[in-house]
Amino acid sequence: MTRTDRRPLRLLFSLLAALLLAALLGGCSFELKLPQPSAAPSGHDATIYFPSERYPDTAEHIRAAIAAGASAICTIDRDGADANRRESLQGIPTRKKFDRDEWPMAMCREGGAGADVAYVKSSDNRGAGSWIGNQLRGYEDGTRIRFVVP
Secondary structure, three states, X not given: OOHHHHHHHHHXXXXXXXXXXXXXXXXXXXXXXXXXXXXXXXXXXXXXXXXXXXOHHHHHHHHHHHHOOOOOEEEEOHHHHHHHHHHHHOOOOOEOXXXXXXXXXXXXXOOOOOOEEEEEEHHHHHHHHHHHHHHHOOOOOOOEEEEEOO
């Protein structure tokens, strides 16, 4: 770039510097507002990060079910759990040393008929169920929880 090519850039920078100086000396101020993260993105009230390393079989099932189109959101509905479980597990036989894991879970309004069901090692699934139960203990029915499975 030659000297004459730089002249417009110098003029622009000089003009910007003059405007900034005038604004500051004239008592003007400005505030830069950046978007702030919300406490809970729309569509859910809280987010829970599932411990994939502790319960790998259950985590894999949840991941696969969500990837296949199942909801990552669980609207807590404890009273509907028994009916949802009957609907989702109907016609799926039991297997020794495995549980029939449902996603969305029976205790979710989104569960029941059409839930994704997979055989998961009982120890893994029951540990995961206990962990989830403890995480959700303080939430009331109707609370929408987003599950993230890393």
